Amino acid sequence: MSEGVKTSPNVMHARSASRDHAIFAGSIILGFAVITLAVSIYHSGGAFFGPALESRVVSVVLGALAVAVMLRKVTIRNEQDFYGGIALVGLAIVALLATADLQGMRGFAFGPATAPRLFAGLLAALGAVVAVTGLLTEAPPLERYDLRAPTLWSLAYFIFHYSAALAWQIVAVVMVVLGVVLAVIGLRDPERRRTTRGPIFLVLSVLVFAETIRPMGLVVSTFLTIVIAAAATPEVRWRETVIWAAALTAFCSLLFPYALALPFMLWPKFWY
Numbered sequence: 001m002s003e004g005v006k007t008s009p010n011v012m013h014a015r016s017a018s019r020d021h022a023i024f025a026g027s028i029i030l031g032f033a034v035i036t037l038a039v040s041i042y043h044s045g046g047a048f049f050g051p052a053l054e055s056r057v058v059s060v061v062l063g064a065l066a067v068a069v070m071l072r073k074v075t076i077r078n079e080q081d082f083y084g085g086i087a088l089v090g091l092a093i094v095a096l097l098a099t100a101d102l103q104g105m106r107g108f109a110f111g112p113a114t115a116p117r118l119f120a121g122l123l124a125a126l127g128a129v130v131a132v133t134g135l136l137t138e139a140p141p142l143e144r145y146d147l148r149a150p151t152l153w154s155l156a157y158f159i160f161h162y163s164a165a166l167a168w169q170i171v172a173v174v175m176v177v178l179g180v181v182l183a184v185i186g187l188r189d190p191e192r193r194r195t196t197r198g199p200i201f202l203v204l205s206v207l208v209f210a211e212t213i214r215p216m217g218l219v220v221s222t223f224l225t226i227v228i229a230a231a232a233t234p235e236v237r238w239r240e241t242v243i244w245a246a247a248l249t250a251f252c253s254l255l256f257p258y259a260l261a262l263p264f265m266l267w268p269k270f271w272y
Contacts, residue, residue, distance in 0.1 A: 026070030029086060033063035035155075036093045039162055040100070054117070055096035058124055062089060065131075074135055082134025088127025091206070095120035098210070115262055146186050146196040150203035152179035157207055198232045205229035217267045218256065222249045 037059040159172035186196030205228040212221040226245035
């Protein structure tokens with residue numbers, strides 16, 4: 001009876017698309033894990049153990065998960081939760097790498113890296129829980145977004161800060177310019193604007209904070225980060241955004257330098 005039954009072309013196409021998506025998504029996650037692992041090992045002079053060990057461990061686990069996704073050993077049932085959790089874990093890895101040179105706890109006193117590493121660890125744990133939820137629960141397919149410009153900017157940021165070679169610096173500049181061109185094209189196209197706006201402004205807000213926190217201080221960098229992130233949605237209300245940004249900036253300005261006694265500079269360097 002079953003000899004004459006043929007698989008529907010639609011079913012075959014769906015299976016092929018699912019397999020291609022798993023390979024594509026797994027490749028991106030694996031690439032990020034390999035890059036962060038290489039950066040952390042380079043940061044510690046080629047040794048696997050040492051400074052930034054936490055980021056290396058998380059990168060290895062993330063890479064193993066990426067391989068499992070590519071081989072379809074795990075099934076992503078809820079793409080939004082899974083990729084959202086992976087993004088949180090990736091952000092935690094970046095935070096751990098950025099604080100590798102800072103001192104941690106000194107007795108019972110907080111060091112400069114204590115709070116960032118604590119929050120990064122909590123963020124990684126939260127991201128892992130969200131990602132596991134994406135493997136266990138069902139949800140509609142994730143809406144596809146254009147991540148080319150944010151990816152180029154993120155890679156360029158790593159190159160700028162972890163390579164002093166002129167050739168790599170030129171590559172980073174080219175990546176930034178190409179990302180700007182792709183972002184402008186996507187935002188000007190009414191059909192593509194919805195899929196490009198969110199990733200562009202969310203990633204841009206993180207990069208702006210990373211670049212402005214030291215020269216401009218906590219107040220300016222926090223306010224700019226919140227305002228830029230709010231632009232990710234077309235439903236943004238700028239009056240409410242400015243009020244919320246001011247309130248949250250004031251909260252951070254009291255929490256980190258005073259309540260936690262962390263050595264954050266509040267205002268731009270040229271004010272001192």
